[in-house]
Amino acid sequence: MIPAGFEYHRPGDIASAIGILQEHGDEARVIAGGHSLIPMMKLRMAEMGHLVDLQAIEELKGIEIGADTVSLGAMVTQHELITHDGLATAIPLIREAALQVADPQVRYVGTVGGNVANGDPGNDMPGLMQCLNATFELSGPDGRRSVAAREFYEAAYFTARDDEEILTRISIPVPGAGVGQAYEKQKRKIGDYATAAAAVMVGNGQASVAMTNLADTPVWSESASNALADGDVSGCVAAMLDAIDPVADNRGPVEFKKHVAAVMLRRAIERAQSRAD
Amino acid sequence: MSKMHVKLTVNGKQVEGLAEPRTLLIHFLREDLKITGPHIGCETSHCGACTVDIDGKSVKSCTTFVAQVNGADVTTVEGLTNDDGSLGVLQEMFREHHGLQCGFCTPGMITRAHRLLQENPNPTEEDIRFGMSGNLCRCTGYQNIVKAIAASADMLNAQKEAAE
Numbered sequence: 001m002i003p004a005g006f007e008y009h010r011p012g013d014i015a016s017a018i019g020i021l022q023e024h025g026d027e028a029r030v031i032a033g034g035h036s037l038i039p040m041m042k043l044r045m046a047e048m049g050h051l052v053d054l055q056a057i058e059e060l061k062g063i064e065i066g067a068d069t070v071s072l073g074a075m076v077t078q079h080e081l082i083t084h085d086g087l088a089t090a091i092p093l094i095r096e097a098a099l100q101v102a103d104p105q106v107r108y109v110g111t112v113g114g115n116v117a118n119g120d121p122g123n124d125m126p127g128l129m130q131c132l133n134a135t136f137e138l139s140g141p142d143g144r145r146s147v148a149a150r151e152f153y154e155a156a157y158f159t160a161r162d163d164e165e166i167l168t169r170i171s172i173p174v175p176g177a178g179v180g181q182a183y184e185k186q187k188r189k190i191g192d193y194a195t196a197a198a199a200v201m202v203g204n205g206q207a208s209v210a211m212t213n214l215a216d217t218p219v220w221s222e223s224a225s226n227a228l229a230d231g232d233v234s235g236c237v238a239a240m241l242d243a244i245d246p247v248a249d250n251r252g253p254v255e256f257k258k259h260v261a262a263v264m265l266r267r268a269i270e271r272a273q274s275r276a277d
Numbered sequence: 278m279s280k281m282h283v284k285l286t287v288n289g290k291q292v293e294g295l296a297e298p299r300t301l302l303i304h305f306l307r308e309d310l311k312i313t314g315p316h317i318g319c320e321t322s323h324c325g326a327c328t329v330d331i332d333g334k335s336v337k338s339c340t341t342f343v344a345q346v347n348g349a350d351v352t353t354v355e356g357l358t359n360d361d362g363s364l365g366v367l368q369e370m371f372r373e374h375h376g377l378q379c380g381f382c383t384p385g386m387i388t389r390a391h392r393l394l395q396e397n398p399n400p401t402e403e404d405i406r407f408g409m410s411g412n413l414c415r416c417t418g419y420q421n422i423v424k425a426i427a428a429s430a431d432m433l434n435a436q437k438e439a440a441e
Binding site for chain 1: 279280297298299301320323329334336337341342344345347389393409410411
């Protein structure tokens with residue numbers, strides 16, 4: 001399995017990376033950890049003349065824990081999300097979800113930026129970021145802009161990011177004290193994408209609920225979140241089942257996926273509530 | 278596509294070569310450097326037989342371009358022997374506890390277990406099973422692999438204590 005040939009670039013800053021993307025247009029793509037892209041390149045389902053490796057760009061790295069906001073560099077790996085003590089204290093939900101992404105080797109190189117930017121409905125981080133109401137920072141030829149995670153996903157592999165833009169950082173509001181959080185994921189085996197996964201925050205009269213791999217985008221449901229904020233678990237599950245749109249595939253028929261979605265959501269709610277003050 | 282000059286450290290030795298950027302690290306190791314410990318199992322990022330250590334991380338070398346690791350420090354199962362060439366602790370414990378049958382997955386298992394024990398010198402059985410979940414074995418049923426790694430942890434800790 002040999003990918004098609006390409007020219008390799010390793011720019012040292014964001015401006016240089018964007019310059020390469022502008023110069024080569026459709027022929028260029030950025031690579032972060034590469035564990036979604038390289039398998040596609042090996043299958044020749046992705047081919048590009050220019051590969052722009054983001055590993056040397058310092059601005060894309062690092063986890064910053066503020067009093068109100070956590071900032072994650074796009075090149076922060078799942079492994080770093082798991083092993084960062086400050087992050088585990090500020091937003092434990094991220095670590096809980098990252099531990100369920102792929103397998104240990106993939107987590108050493110797989111990045112949070114790649115996970116959210118790729119637009120794969122199977123990825124765990126997009127739904128998680130919608131639950132957390134994160135904001136994605138994008139840099140492009142026309143400067144910087146921010147897009148809410150809840151507005152970012154348009155269809156499978158289609159997002160609000162333009163081809164010449166790079167997702168640089170993720171800003172996440174730190175949930176208030178007393179907010180319980182939980183991530184539940186059903187998968188067939190280690191390394192698999194979710195059959196269904198649920199991210200839940202609840203407490204202080206508020207709630208947020210998002211689910212993964214049950215439509216061609218992650219699904220954050222306002223009505224499900226509102227129902228849970230009012231303490232109506234059954235109403236929350238019903239609203240979410242109404243919002244998702246799973247299709248039959250090798251993870252099961254639609255009826256099964258809806259069943260698993262409800263089970264995951266109820267479990268996540270129960271655990272999040274048990275962690276709320 | 279033109280070849281690029283690749284320079285990396287493999288098992289403590291500086292190596293250089295010319296390679297197309299699309300060359301996967303596993304192919305560069307096996308075919309250019311003739312380091313055949315890392316195996317090509319599934320070639321789809323699932324089985325972990327190609328696992329090597331890159332700058333202190335366990336990585337699947339079938340899903341890594343050699344261009345990405347230009348300048349990196351790579352360790353393969355060959356680099357985990359003792360200085361005199363005898364089997365290292367993990368290698369010896371896999372032998373002792375029959376942690377392999379056909380042996381195909383073993384280089385990846387041992388290289389991954391090496392990093393696991395560096396990060397967690399006192400793993401529980403659950404820690405070992407979770408930490409090794411990116412490596413598949415189709416022979417052993419994993420029981421003896423887990424035993425070998427637990428025994429390695431004990432031996433490495435005893436060696437450390439004796440040295441202090």
